[in-house]
Amino acid sequence: MTLPMVEPQAGMPDEVTIYEVGPRDGLQNESLAVPTEVKAEFINRLIAAGLQTVEITSMVPQKWVPQLGDAEDLLAQLGLTGLGRQRPVLVPNERGLDRALEQGVSAIAVFGSATETFARKNLNRSVDESLDMFGPVVRRALDGGAWVRGYVSMCFGDPWEGPVPIDQVVDVCSRLMDLGCDQLSLGDTIGVATPGHVLRLLDRLDDAGIGPDQVGVHFHDTYGQALSNTYAALGRGVRVFDASTGGLGGCPYAKSATGNLATEDLVWMLDGLGIRHGVDLSALVETSTWMAQQLGKPSASRVVKALAGS
């Protein structure tokens, strides 16, 4: 298999964490519901390929997201593999937290929004109301010894509100940190961001006491910008990068557009820069190709397409 040539760049880190969101964010946005045993095999193969952090599923009501309605069954099938600090489960509210804790989950994520419109569309609540709802979720999770991530969606642009003021993003981020989150994930949910915008947000967060070591970045490749934005964030001290194997997920707000940054494309860049991440690209591409067959559609990852055709 072709592999990138290694040429490190001064000022870059030795090691980063890839936070794999394919099984949750990816499959949640795929139209085809995937059998539980296929999800379990997918997750086990991702871990075997070297992905250290894999978000497993979401404890949302089945009627909201039928694709992830099998969360308990999936965790049961995964057994100990589905647990631990590096196996977060998304929880929307206290009921979701209860379900997660009953299964032995020890890392959770809550899903906030930087904009009012998306908070209402996604959570049926204002931003204030959603933060009020997350308060006891985060506190109880921390009290139970769990690790907590706070997603902040629509950090750059919003399909209904347009450009999102950076002050507004910083405010939501600060309030999630005040609740006790261990890590934030800054989401460009519609994929419109460019590097200057990313750096400005990181700088403003740093000014507000939230350093680049406390955030991950979550870029969508809808406009082809995800990897450039990732590279910009890497140079500014961010060490956690969300990505989805095979680019699974699509973008629910732009038909026929691509969604999450493909993990393989990120791995190619990191390998070329000589930055450690633990993932074996060959094994990941095999897994991605297998998963694309399960979904009956080609992978959106350019690396996967290139290696499949070479």
Added chain:
Amino acid sequence: MTLPMVEPQAGMPDEVTIYEVGPRDGLQNESLAVPTEVKAEFINRLIAAGLQTVEITSMVPQKWVPQLGDAEDLLAQLGLTGLGRQRPVLVPNERGLDRALEQGVSAIAVFGSATETFARKNLNRSVDESLDMFGPVVRRALDGGAWVRGYVSMCFGDPWEGPVPIDQVVDVCSRLMDLGCDQLSLGDTIGVATPGHVLRLLDRLDDAGIGPDQVGVHFHDTYGQALSNTYAALGRGVRVFDASTGGLGGCPYAKSATGNLATEDLVWMLDGLGIRHGVDLSALVETSTWMAQQLGKPSASRVVKALAGS
């Protein structure tokens, strides 16, 4: 139409040149031959959209590249539009130069290779022999008052030779500059480069007396790395960026993989960074969508896909 939000980044230039290669490099690698009048309309629309530099065609023998066998007819149809310093025409040898000069062309490009294998496959000559062949082409073009660009293909990896030593690339670049080229274009013909590699080559060229103001970069998106590499080069002082509207071109060395960086995806990033380039993205996307219809295949540009679906 959705447009990127503008957030400039410190240390970036105010203005860059997009060197549009779609009509030549793009169409040369498309399997469908495009009628001359469609090519002329494509070029006229690209120029109307604000692209200042458009490589028009190639004066190669028709039996080598049948897609571009209508070079004289195309230039005749374009009239004055096809001429001038910002309308380069590729010429492979002195015979091609004669044909170009007969048509009134005043900017040419020669197409060199950093590797022996590709020089033999593309030009049926060794690297030394191809530079010997370019010598009189460049000299006669300069003597006639023309502007000359020297392409250097396979600057990073080569499908037959693997990683390409940077010394070897610098040597070919230096020899092309010694011949008198006004500008080089550093090509990642198979799309394998990553940002550290790009920066290292730029640094080594600078050490050899070829500054970032004397080179353009030509990245392929085969492995999804083109825009990150472009962004890295932008931060290191490069001001000329090759791109192909709609990502036209494919990659002849990797089936089903994408080829040239899509001009629209580059424009999105530059617009977001507040860097002037003269192109109206809406007009470009309209042109790209029209051209995709002519070719009967969807655009490879993520921006075009996203805007078509939004």
